[in-house]
Amino acid sequence: MVYHHLYSKFAKQDHVRAGVIGAGAYGTAIVTQDPHTPLLSVVAVADISLDAAKGAYLKAGFEPSIIAYADSVETADDAIRAGKRIYTDKPLLVTELSAVDIVCESTGIPEASAVYALKAIENRKHVAMITKDCDVTVGPILKKLAREAGVVYTPVDGDQHGLFIQLYEWAKSVGLTVISGGKATDGEFIYDAETGVARIVTDKPIHAPYQASITIDPADRKYLEMIPAGCAPEYVARRATILGGLPQPGSYDLCEMTIAANYTGLSPALDTLVHAPLRITEIPVAYCEQAHGGLFDRSGKIDLATCLRAPAESGLGGGVFLVVRCDNAYSNHILATKGQIANYDDTAAVIYRPYHLCGVETSTSILMAGLLGIDTGSDDYLPRYDLVKIAARDIQAGEVFGNDHSPQLTARIVPAQPVALGNAACSHLLTGNRASVDIPAGTLVTYDMVEEPTDSLLWSLRRQQDQVFLMQKRAAAAPHLEKA
Incomplete structure (x- = not known):
């Protein structure tokens, strides 16, 4: 990465002061990375729960003596000037602080998120938009208003759609043709071929009618083997039935892919998405064009995949992926033979990032906005x-x-x-x-x-x-x- 070169040579200021609104799991992770992230300080945290707001700083290891409650702009600015970090149960206060350069909006509540983001923009603060519920609804207009105000509105590294947008932009910048792409669901299907048991590994609760594990009928087990050439439609359809008792992707997964589609112009093949259970090696086999044995009538599709793997195999880690090709024959030979996983006729290969670190890695988006005045999305954000x-x-x-x-x-x-x-x-x-x-x-x-x-x-x-x-x-x- 060249972030350190960009920061040292082109930064418009020497430090970024962030305010976090919403001290849930994501917002707290931004705060806990503060002591370990050069050039960044989280100077204010707001949450309707004061325990959550203060707790974010305590989890980060800040001494209680430098954490101060504030209920007014004057009190907060004075405390920050004195070297303290402030917490509050008045989120709008964060958008008004002179000491805040960028507001990280992570409430998860679409109405509140819109209020705080717009107020931050009106006060000439950059906005790192973490609340996807708001972004998918009014993100394009907020981005336009931010640009007109001379500030940045950005998706964030750490969220899957933010990482996917960057991976897509990289692929286009080096001349790859994107056949399809998307994100992996957080849950992964682990299939033990010896016992015939498939189970899900997930950090989310499992609700009826779904269950944590199922035993696969012996007659169906062949469909959980590697997809043979020309059999992707059959195998994907059968897996949907066979593995349907395990937890499936949620609306929040489709929400992130909607934002990514609006940023990239990629389109869903189905309004529900295919969201097939696939091995990493099967992604370029299934998520390529029908002419090459895949599911899609043409290139430019966006979708989900749930990683299907053996107990000892590595997975997708809730990361993001692209299925790509090179339109020059020699370049495509390089792509398909230098370690990338290709489909059967070498017309498509998968490139993937097997992790997303949520708030732990969001500092790149915060610093790009605060130091350089640029976002980590793309300029072509439209309500498609x-x-x-x-x-x-x-x-x-x-x-x-x-x-x-x-x-x-x-x-x-x-x-x-x-x-x-x-x-x-x-x-x-x-x-x-x-x-x-x-x-x-x-x-x-x-x-x-x-x-x-x-x-x-x-x-x-x-x-x-x-x-x-x-x-x-x-x-x-x-x-x-x-x-x-």
């Missing part, structure tokens, strides 16, 4: 796709919609539509709001099925985003439609 929801069970009028972890709803990725009655509702405009009608299981939730909250900044920003991007796109297409 929306994450939308399907009722997983009957929902009663007046019932509150849950978030991406709720079993109440399942997710789909569809082309973005503006807020309008009858259109599919962007999923996180539902979160925390009430159903206006009874919604039968299996129904796509549309805007006329949700009670719009009063004075919602998230909804307002979404309408602004629609006006700036979707309406302009339709207007630009109108003359062509008339000619046709």
